[in-house]
Amino acid sequence: MRRRRGEWRGMGNISIVWAAIDDTDNLESIGTGRLARDMASAVEKIGLAMCPSVTRHQLLVAPEIPYTSHNSSACLELLADLNKLAEIIRFCVGYLRDNYHEGADPGLCVAIHNGELNNVTEFGRLAQREIVTTERAYQIAGEQNIHLSAHGGTGLGVIGALAAVGLRSAMNDGRFLELKGIRDIDGVLRVDEILAMTAIKRICAKSGEELGGKQRVDTRGWVRPDLKDGLATLVVEEAPEGIWRTLKSKNKKGDEK
Numbered sequence: 001m002r003r004r005r006g007e008w009r010g011m012g013n014i015s016i017v018w019a020a021i022d023d024t025d026n027l028e029s030i031g032t033g034r035l036a037r038d039m040a041s042a043v044e045k046i047g048l049a050m051c052p053s054v055t056r057h058q059l060l061v062a063p064e065i066p067y068t069s070h071n072s073s074a075c076l077e078l079l080a081d082l083n084k085l086a087e088i089i090r091f092c093v094g095y096l097r098d099n100y101h102e103g104a105d106p107g108l109c110v111a112i113h114n115g116e117l118n119n120v121t122e123f124g125r126l127a128q129r130e131i132v133t134t135e136r137a138y139q140i141a142g143e144q145n146i147h148l149s150a151h152g153g154t155g156l157g158v159i160g161a162l163a164a165v166g167l168r169s170a171m172n173d174g175r176f177l178e179l180k181g182i183r184d185i186d187g188v189l190r191v192d193e194i195l196a197m198t199a200i201k202r203i204c205a206k207s208g209e210e211l212g213g214k215q216r217v218d219t220r221g222w223v224r225p226d227l228k229d230g231l232a233t234l235v236v237e238e239a240p241e242g243i244w245r246t247l248k249s250k251n252k253k254g255d256e257k
Helices: 032-045 082-099 118-127 134-144 157-169 191-197
Strands: 014-022 050-058 072-081 107-112 147-150 175-179 188-190 202-205 216-218 226-228 231-238 244-246
Touching: 014 032, 014 082, 014 157, 032 050, 032 072, 032 082, 032 175, 050 157, 072 082, 072 157, 082 107, 107 157, 118 134, 118 157, 134 147, 134 157, 147 157, 175 226, 188 191, 191 202, 191 216
Parallel strands: 202 231, 216 244
Antiparallel strands: 014 072, 014 107, 050 072, 050 175, 107 147, 188 216, 226 231, 231 244
């Protein structure tokens, strides 16, 4: 996504705003993650906010839950003037209504990152373990005074949208679909090169051990760091060639359309 940082100089009331969507696709369409990335670009294009990242959050997969492929939702990180919050919500509502796909049950959640979303985080974690209801989602959104709305079909997407905001705001869940540089690198690179070329903050083995700057990583064309302890963290595994490699390759991504 293109950045226009100069356009934001002099704006005083900049805060983090979470905007999450779920259940926007069908079997033939682009996935919710791609739609979230497109929405982020659209928000930036008209100058409403900057979007440094988009994350994917996995929810419960169970026979009782209708979903297209993996039951995941997506959350945009927006840096925005809070005086434009109502305008941002209106834009996201319109974008979702105009771009979701036939047969979907889309939902939207928009909330300010203010340190008071613990109940929303608990809801998100619950949605990863068991079936939750739209009634409970609306109840929590009302208690927290955050925007939650349905825009087609049954509106079940409000569950995943609220869950994504809660999980993302806790800064310890999800995988980055959009982050500076992650879609532009390929091949074998040193750790310090990857850190310099992207907004990834650390590269770790599956054991949790952080790799040194000179160690080499085969990116395999698929660099999707996780959000761990508030940091964009790329988890890698040891490869037979004496180097490291990403856990998935471009040809085996499997969960992002």
